Amino acid sequence: MAFPVTRMRRLRYHPTLRRMVRQTRLSVDRFIYPLFVRPGSEIRIPIPSMPGQFQLSVDAVVEECREVAGLGIPAVLLFGIPSHKDAVGSEAYRDDGIVQRATRAIREACPDLLVVTDVCLCEYTDHGHCGAVFERGGFRDVDNDATLPLLVKEAVSHAKAGAHIIAPSDMMDGRVGAIRAGLDQAGFSHLPIMAYAAKYASSYYGPFRDAAESPPRFGDRKTYQMDIANGDEALREVAADVEEGADIVMVKPAMNYLDIIWRVKQEFGMVTAAYHVSGEYSAIKAAAANGWISEQGAAIETTLAIARAGADLIITYFAKDLARWLRAGV
Numbered sequence: 001m002a003f004p005v006t007r008m009r010r011l012r013y014h015p016t017l018r019r020m021v022r023q024t025r026l027s028v029d030r031f032i033y034p035l036f037v038r039p040g041s042e043i044r045i046p047i048p049s050m051p052g053q054f055q056l057s058v059d060a061v062v063e064e065c066r067e068v069a070g071l072g073i074p075a076v077l078l079f080g081i082p083s084h085k086d087a088v089g090s091e092a093y094r095d096d097g098i099v100q101r102a103t104r105a106i107r108e109a110c111p112d113l114l115v116v117t118d119v120c121l122c123e124y125t126d127h128g129h130c131g132a133v134f135e136r137g138g139f140r141d142v143d144n145d146a147t148l149p150l151l152v153k154e155a156v157s158h159a160k161a162g163a164h165i166i167a168p169s170d171m172m173d174g175r176v177g178a179i180r181a182g183l184d185q186a187g188f189s190h191l192p193i194m195a196y197a198a199k200y201a202s203s204y205y206g207p208f209r210d211a212a213e214s215p216p217r218f219g220d221r222k223t224y225q226m227d228i229a230n231g232d233e234a235l236r237e238v239a240a241d242v243e244e245g246a247d248i249v250m251v252k253p254a255m256n257y258l259d260i261i262w263r264v265k266q267e268f269g270m271v272t273a274a275y276h277v278s279g280e281y282s283a284i285k286a287a288a289a290n291g292w293i294s295e296q297g298a299a300i301e302t303t304l305a306i307a308r309a310g311a312d313l314i315i316t317y318f319a320k321d322l323a324r325w326l327r328a329g330v
């Protein structure tokens with residue numbers, strides 16, 4: 001018998017054949033594009049640690065959303081930078097808050113674009129933590145149960161402003177259930193919750209914290225975000241959120257947690273989102289700027305890996321680039 005009978009290379013020899021047998025395909029339909037909104041008008045401030053990303057005023061974010069929608073990207077994820085921060089993040093749940101205003105404006109300008117809003121307090125608190133802080137006997141931490149009603153208020157005010165999907169990212173216990181009940185009570189039982197279900201205490205959020213001006217002023221987020229070493233715990237986190245009514249579950253970050261994405265998708269069969277976070281984006285940008293890797297190649301390979309691991313939805317700062325590349329048939 002001639003050796004070898006099986007030649008794996010036979011299905012690779014022609015580019016058209018490779019196209020035919022390609023198993024995982026990227027589609028713009030999967031992408032969610034994050035945006036940072038700040039007060040003012042005609043403002044477009046580049047974020048130094050995230051080349052290609054900007055802090056945008058409401059009018060500028062509307063312009064941006066027109067472009068995003070024009071590229072066929074179905075959804076944006078809004079983060080707000082308020083004019084004033086305080087201990088309990090009051091601007092997060094004001095009806096004229098920055099995200100609420102941006103949401104209304106985008107809804108009006110781009111009727112087919114979905115507005116997903118990040119529900120968390122770290123952008124709005126002066127201490128930079130994701131909830132209200134308590135101090136007892138020299139011990140300071142985020143107060144889980146005191147934070148829940150604040151998150152509920154924030155979620156309901158986003159819903160009133162027209163948010164299509166509510167995305168809590170704080171990692172408090174019980175917040176999905178609390179937000180579900182709050183939304184239902186306020187007449188928004190039809191609105192889905194995309195829960196940041198397995199969110200790790202990652203070093204890769206650094207550029208985001210510059211962008212959102214939200215680094216914690218003391219300590220870190222390790223008492224609420226997950227330990228980077230834990231896998232089984234992610235399944236318990238997801239199970240809890242599903243039990244509490246999450247419609248979409250998210251794993252975050254994405255690249256270093258492909259095993260978690262895989263396990264979550266296999267175990268729950270839920271619509272699963274993955275967040276390719278700021279540091280993952282900026283690492284590719286920086287290496288590409290130095291000529292060390294191909295930006296397009298690395299961005300596509302990374303996004304494909306996230307999809308192959310089982311992510312149905314991918315939140316990525318590369319969404320616009322990917323949409324253009326896909327359109328060009330790359």
Ligand code: PBG
Pocket residue numbers: 118120122130169170204205206207208209221276277278279
């Ligand atoms: C806020 C929040 C963070 C990110 C999304 N929502 C930062 C954090 O938890 O410190 C990170 C996103 C990114 O790095 O792109 N809770």
Ligand code: ZN
Pocket residue numbers: 120121122123129130169170
């Ligand atoms: Zn937060």
